[in-house]
Amino acid sequence: MYRLQRIVGHLSDKRDVQPTALSAREQLPLALREMKQKFHLPAYKMKIVQTELFKEMEKGLEGKEWSSVLMLPSFVMRKSVEGKSGEYYALDLGGTNFRVLRLVLKDSKVVNVQQAKFKIPLEHVTGETACSDGLFGFIATSVKKFIGDSRVNYPPLGFTFSFPMTKKSLNSGILVRWTKSFTTHGVVGEDVCGLLADQFKRHSVPMGVTAVINDTVGTLVTEYFEDDTALLGVIIGTGFNVAYWEKVANIPKYIRANPSADPSHSMCINMEVGNFDSPHMKVLKYVANEYDDKIDAASPNKKLGLVEKMVSGLYMGEIARMALLDLKKQGIIRGLDGKLEKKNGFPSWHLSGCVADDTLRLRKISSILKKNYGVNTTLEERKAFRLVCGWVVVRSARIAATIIGSVVLRTGYEWDCTVAIDGSVFEKTPGYPELMQKAFKDLYGEQPFNIRLVLTKDGSGKGAGLSAALMS
Numbered sequence: 001m002y003r004l005q006r007i008v009g010h011l012s013d014k015r016d017v018q019p020t021a022l023s024a025r026e027q028l029p030l031a032l033r034e035m036k037q038k039f040h041l042p043a044y045k046m047k048i049v050q051t052e053l054f055k056e057m058e059k060g061l062e063g064k065e066w067s068s069v070l071m072l073p074s075f076v077m078r079k080s081v082e083g084k085s086g087e088y089y090a091l092d093l094g095g096t097n098f099r100v101l102r103l104v105l106k107d108s109k110v111v112n113v114q115q116a117k118f119k120i121p122l123e124h125v126t127g128e129t130a131c132s133d134g135l136f137g138f139i140a141t142s143v144k145k146f147i148g149d150s151r152v153n154y155p156p157l158g159f160t161f162s163f164p165m166t167k168k169s170l171n172s173g174i175l176v177r178w179t180k181s182f183t184t185h186g187v188v189g190e191d192v193c194g195l196l197a198d199q200f201k202r203h204s205v206p207m208g209v210t211a212v213i214n215d216t217v218g219t220l221v222t223e224y225f226e227d228d229t230a231l232l233g234v235i236i237g238t239g240f241n242v243a244y245w246e247k248v249a250n251i252p253k254y255i256r257a258n259p260s261a262d263p264s265h266s267m268c269i270n271m272e273v274g275n276f277d278s279p280h281m282k283v284l285k286y287v288a289n290e291y292d293d294k295i296d297a298a299s300p301n302k303k304l305g306l307v308e309k310m311v312s313g314l315y316m317g318e319i320a321r322m323a324l325l326d327l328k329k330q331g332i333i334r335g336l337d338g339k340l341e342k343k344n345g346f347p348s349w350h351l352s353g354c355v356a357d358d359t360l361r362l363r364k365i366s367s368i369l370k371k372n373y374g375v376n377t378t379l380e381e382r383k384a385f386r387l388v389c390g391w392v393v394v395r396s397a398r399i400a401a402t403i404i405g406s407v408v409l410r411t412g413y414e415w416d417c418t419v420a421i422d423g424s425v426f427e428k429t430p431g432y433p434e435l436m437q438k439a440f441k442d443l444y445g446e447q448p449f450n451i452r453l454v455l456t457k458d459g460s461g462k463g464a465g466l467s468a469a470l471m472s
Contacts, residue, residue: 031332032387035323038289039391041398045286049399050281050406050443053276057410060271061246063253068280070272073254074217075170076467078245078266081225084108087155089207090465092144093179094162094215095238096120098139100146103465108225110462112424118142124184126300132186132195140199143207156210156472158464160218161192162239164272168257170471173212179274180239180307180314207444210468215422216243217268218463223420223456225466230418232407233268233459236400236432237423240274240311243332244407274308281306291322298343305404311396313348313425320392321346324385333384336374345373348425354389356430362386396425397432401439405451413447420456427455 053069060071074152085108090101098120104112124135140254147154163182173192178184187195192210213221220233220243233243248254277284284306295309295318296302310314321340327333338344350368357364362382369375369385379384408414412454426432433453440451 003181010169019037031327032384035327035388036391038291038323039395041287041395041402043445046398046402046439046443049239049277049283049402050113050409053273053403054266054410056276057271057407061251061253061269063256068278069276070164070166070176070270072270072272073167073251073252074213074243074270075167076211076213076217076221076268076471078224078268079470081108081201081228081470084225086469087160088465088469089147089157090160090461090463090468091139091157092160092162092215092218092461093139094160094460096122096125098142099461100143101461101465102146103462103469105469110225110466113460113462116142118145122137125184125187127183130184131331132190133199135184135187136195136199137191137203139196140203140205141187143200144203144205147205147207156205156465156468157207158218158466159193159196159209159212160460160464161212162215162235162241162460164275165192165212165214165270167212170211170227171209176272176299176306177303179308181300183300191424211464211471213268213464213467214243214270215463216241217270218332218461218467219420219422219456219459220244220268220463221467221470222459222463223418223454225470227418227454229413229452230420230454231411231413232404232419233419233456233463234400234404234419234421236313236396236421236426237310238312238314239423240308240400242271242403242407243268243271244271244275244411246411258278264300264356264393271407273407274305274312276307276403278306279303284310284456285359287395291319294322295319307399309432311399311425313423313429315348316392316396316425317346317348319342320351320389320419323388327384327388333377333381335377335381337375339373340375349428351389351392352429354385355393357382357386363391394433394435398437398439398442401436402443405440405449407442408449408451411457414444414447414451416450418454420450420454420459422459426453427457 029365056067056069060067060069085106088103092099098118101115164176175188193212215235216233223230235241245266246269248261248265328336353368354365365382
């Protein structure tokens with residue numbers, strides 16, 4: 001926390017600087033102050049975002065008109081976890097790595113986990129050859145490798161499928177659209193459990209899906225088994241999304257489709273909030289800058305997932321790289337040649353490394369740039385790197401906190417709740433949780449709150465098996 005506080009201290013310098021005819025070195029503070037404004041998200045803009053989010057949530061829950069947040073019922077209900085014991089399996093598909101897990105529960109505690117990870121070949125993810133048979137066939141053969149041929153009847157199976165789905169039951173999920181650079185043909189508009197069942201049958205895998213969820217639902221359920229005040233599940237990593245417990249009475253579209261549903265129960269809602277305010281940008285126009293526009297224009301899902309593109313680790317490094325190249329054009333930074341001039345040439349973990357450097361002469365940044373890019377830098381240039389990377393991180397944290405804090409406020413539990421968060425950005429970016437807490441203070445103002453941010457590791461993996469346990 002101390003390291004990032006030092007960086008935030010640089011960002012809070014509000015002294016006015018008037019433009020004059022200065023050398024490149026002397027212009028550095030002015031150029032960086034101008035750059036800072038492009039990433040600045042003050043409290044009043046956070047509240048503008050909050051107001052629009054409330055409207056979109058209501059429309060999504062009502063289901064009678066289009067909403068940029070889908071507010072998808074998960075069919076996972078908030079129930080007692082007492083007495084849950086036994087063996088459960090889980091599948092986790094949320095990126096280019098796929099996992100199979102075996103969980104053993106005793107008195108609602110996970111006492112044993114076995115897992116295997118499989119790298120999905122790129123030809124099943126994107127491109128002309130990427131098709132449903134290839135992707136789900138790969139999943140089926142991977143499961144078969146994990147379970148072997150020693151058993152015929154298997155326990156309940158949960159499937160974490162971390163993409164937007166509409167659901168008509170606990171074990172069905174129709175893909176709405178691909179995200180995270182997936183473009184596999186023949187899956188959008190289809191029931192992913194049905195596609196998987198077909199491949200299980202073809203490859204003689206004697207299993208069937210009990211519950212299909214996404215990673216945010218799995219993260220929430222995982223923490224809920226440990227802490228019954230867990231209210232939200234959040235992913236801040238390669239993607240960004242939120243799930244939370246909502247009263248069935250507040251989900252009109254679910255009640256219309258399920259008239260016998262008990263309105264007093266609570267269900268986990270998958271918001272798909274990474275798509276908030278897309279494509280119209282009613283309020284994101286006050287948050288976005290030209291680098292966000294370039295990121296979106298170069299993406300395979302243009303005008304979609306605009307919040308995710310500002311928050312997630314998939315894009316932060318590229319945003320910083322483009323900002324740094326602008327400083328190069330102004331003559332402020334030299335030597336950004338080679339990898340740094342290429343698209344996606346500055347990964348987010350290098351951005352985190354720059355943010356974390358609290359050495360006197362920023363030698364860690366020097367090492368990162370020299371070792372990975374062959375770039376020699378002056379101290380002033382390294383300061384610029386650290387500041388730009390810091391501003392990208394700060395904005396990401398404030399946007400995430402605006403979304404999360406608004407959802408918590410809507411539930412009325414801001415005075416005492418736990419938010420379960422998984423993902424590399426939250427876990428590995430120095431000071432990110434503290435930046436979020438600071439943003440909550442700006443968002444809530446004088447209103448008291450007690451929002452605990454808890455790192456919930458592997459919610460996307462264990463969460464699928466635990467969801468199957470919760471609903472069995």
